[in-house]
Amino acid sequence: DKIKDSQLYNIDAKGIFTKELDTALIDGDIDFAVHSFKDLPSELNDQLTITAIPKREAINEVLISNYTWDELPENATLGTSSVRREAFCKFHGKKVQTKPIRGNIDTRIRKVEEGQYDATIMALAGINRLGLQDHVKEIFDETYIVPPAGQGALAVMTNKDSEYNDIISKLNDENSRIEALTEKAILETIGVGCQWPIGIISKVDGNNINIHCKLLSPEGKLLADVNETTKKNEAIDTAKAIGIKLREDTL
CATH class of the missing domain: 3.30.160.40 (Porphobilinogen deaminase, C-terminal domain)
Incomplete structure (x- = not known):
């Protein structure tokens, strides 16, 4: 990167x-x-x-956050560099502030846990391959946030x-x-x-x-x-x- x-x-x-x-x-x-x-x-x-x-x-997307999807507050900071993820948040009525987030999976998880972001959305596949499932707050249905x-x-x-x-x-x-x-x-x-x-x-x-x-x-x-x-x-x-x-x- x-x-x-x-x-x-x-x-x-x-x-x-x-x-x-x-x-x-x-x-x-x-x-x-x-x-x-x-x-x-x-x-x-x-x-x-x-x-x-x-x-x-797995093709699903997951939420990395201290909040559940329903608990995510208005104007929460969502770390994403994906126009697709940002658009699906808007499609589902989430009023979030998006900021670019880069780095490998571990780095992005750490940035959320340190409070630099309120949440980020990632691919479950990478989480599974690295054995980091404990950091997942919520797994989205594949038809809710449709993957790339x-x-x-x-x-x-x-x-x-x-x-x-x-x-x-x-x-x-x-x-x-x-x-x-x-x-x-x-x-x-x-x-x-x-x-x-x-x-x-x-x-x-x-x-x-x-x-x-x-x-x-x-x-x-x-x-x-x-x-x-x-x-x-x-x-x-x-x-x-x-x-x-x-x-x-x-x-």
Whole structure:
């Protein structure tokens, strides 16, 4: 986290969290890289491939605070650098003052516990991976604060011609891969990146996949609420169609 004095949406964020490791891959300094799937740029380097997406972690958002969500006082200071989280707070009628918060998970939790912020909202996946569940005040239903595309998923990147691809591909969970790529396809087709508050969920159910997408304005106004079910093998085409409709009808 080298750029600490600016909101993420004021930075050219395309690949900002993955570029250094991708360069190391291309240069042969490392054999594979593990990224948070939601941090991947829309277009991958031609030399690289997503060799595996392991089984997905929880996709929910959580509240880190001494207050419950209902107890959060008016004008409480919410630490977030996410336009999506800020917009969902407004959508649910929370009159909070948002301030940028940066740093790793431990740092952000510490800043809340020290009183620099009244609360922050984070991904449950990272909390679970670090075993920090005791710091969670409340877990939001995934349809209440809809997570970003790919939340909870990891992407294992390699060079396309890597000798380790067969081994690493064994880490892949096919349903998690379909879900993550479906959500990413909607975001890519809309073309809004981090600039608009959008939450996207897809869940495989047998041979089908259920897709939920909620788009807000930065002020928290509901612009679109999409729910569709399609066959797994039609997921990407359906996702692109959803993205096109949202772009043409809403943005």
